[in-house]
Amino acid sequence: xxxxxxxxxxxxxxxxxxxxxxxxxxxxxxxxxxxxxxxxxxxxxxxxxxxxxxxxxxxxxxxxxxxxxxxxxxxxxxxxxxxxxxxxxxxxxxxxxxxxxxxxxxxxxxxxxxxxxxxxxxxxxxxxxxxxxxxxxxxxxxxxxxxxxxxxxxxxxxxxxxxxxxxxxxxxxxxxxxxxxxxxxxxxxxxxxxxxxxxxxxxxxxxxxxxxxxxxxxxxxxxxxxxxxxxxxxxxxxxxxxxxxxxxxxxxxxxxxxxxxxxxxxxxxxxxxxxxxxxxxxxxxxxxxxxxxxxxxxxxxxxxxxxxxxxxxxxxx
Ligand code: AMP
Ligand code: MG
Numbered sequence: 001x002x003x004x005x006x007x008x009x010x011x012x013x014x015x016x017x018x019x020x021x022x023x024x025x026x027x028x029x030x031x032x033x034x035x036x037x038x039x040x041x042x043x044x045x046x047x048x049x050x051x052x053x054x055x056x057x058x059x060x061x062x063x064x065x066x067x068x069x070x071x072x073x074x075x076x077x078x079x080x081x082x083x084x085x086x087x088x089x090x091x092x093x094x095x096x097x098x099x100x101x102x103x104x105x106x107x108x109x110x111x112x113x114x115x116x117x118x119x120x121x122x123x124x125x126x127x128x129x130x131x132x133x134x135x136x137x138x139x140x141x142x143x144x145x146x147x148x149x150x151x152x153x154x155x156x157x158x159x160x161x162x163x164x165x166x167x168x169x170x171x172x173x174x175x176x177x178x179x180x181x182x183x184x185x186x187x188x189x190x191x192x193x194x195x196x197x198x199x200x201x202x203x204x205x206x207x208x209x210x211x212x213x214x215x216x217x218x219x220x221x222x223x224x225x226x227x228x229x230x231x232x233x234x235x236x237x238x239x240x241x242x243x244x245x246x247x248x249x250x251x252x253x254x255x256x257x258x259x260x261x262x263x264x265x266x267x268x269x270x271x272x273x274x275x276x277x278x279x280x281x282x283x284x285x286x287x288x289x290x291x292x293x294x295x296x297x298x299x300x301x302x303x304x305x306x307x308x309x310x311x312x313x314x315x316x317x
Pocket of ligand 2: 079
């Protein structure tokens with residue numbers, strides 16, 4: 001761990017939902033493992049961002065040179081939990097070329113014609129990328145289950161199917177990080193109210209959000225069962241208290257950082273002779289034929305650097 005990370009204990013250990021995890025006991029206002037406060041978090045986050053960015057570039061280079069590794073960050077959470085903020089503030093620190101973002105809403109007509117994993121498979125990150133799912137295949141045991149959108153008898157097989165799917169994804173070379181952002185009922189209410197009070201946030205509000213909020217307890221139960229049945233050794237859930245946005249962001253940053261460190265990627269070796277290429281490049285720099293061309297005064301468009309400088313000075317006068 002770099003010296004900038006002031007974690008008292010690694011969030012990967014603290015936040016992982018183990019066998020006996022009880023969601024009802026989670027203090028959503030807590031900041032497990034972090035005692036340096038908000039200001040300390042913002043500072044540490046910027047430093048981690050640079051390290052994360054370097055690791056991402058390694059991953060990208062690895063993908064470009066035949067490597068098969070990728071990372072998938074799955075974000076779940078109820079409305080206002082801060083999924084979008086994670087995308088903006090955590091993934092926003094990275095080169096967009098290396099990030100593959102997919103958001104999953106109510107399935108479209110086309111999507112409904114396919115198996116529910118169809119749209120998920122299509123959005124998996126290619127080698128070298130960090131994929132981010134804003135909601136995911138796990139909605140199958142959250143909104144689909146709570147709203148009874150598909151027959152209940154299918155429920156049983158769903159958890160097994162999700163675990164199997166994660167397994168396949170991992171076997172194909174993807175490190176899966178599943179994050180559930182958990183806000184308190186009170187904080188969700190405050191965030192929804194803010195969306196209604198501020199015209200610049202109206203677009204984020206959906207009247208359906210209150211209908212979902214009315215089913216708060218059902219959703220909490222669904223999350224509890226999801227953690228119990230799909231927090232596996234291979235793809236555990238990290239349950240992040242999300243009443244403090246800054247905490248959720250630095251925690252996810254750290255989870256992502258540690259996952260990338262775990263890939264242990266080195267810079268790919270050149271598949272050409274570096275010394276030979278240096279020589280070839282140097283030769284082009286000293287090439288008199290090229291210089292002659294550059295100095296050539298065609299009397300029209302092309303002029304040498306010298307001439308251009310003169311020209312500019314001349315114009316200034
Ligand atoms: P948002 O994340 O605010 O853009 O909202 C997306 C909406 O899509 C949420 O209300 C989700 O409950 C809903 N949604 C996501 N996945 C599914 C799914 N598989 N079936 C039904 N609704 C879904
Ligand atoms: Mg929403």
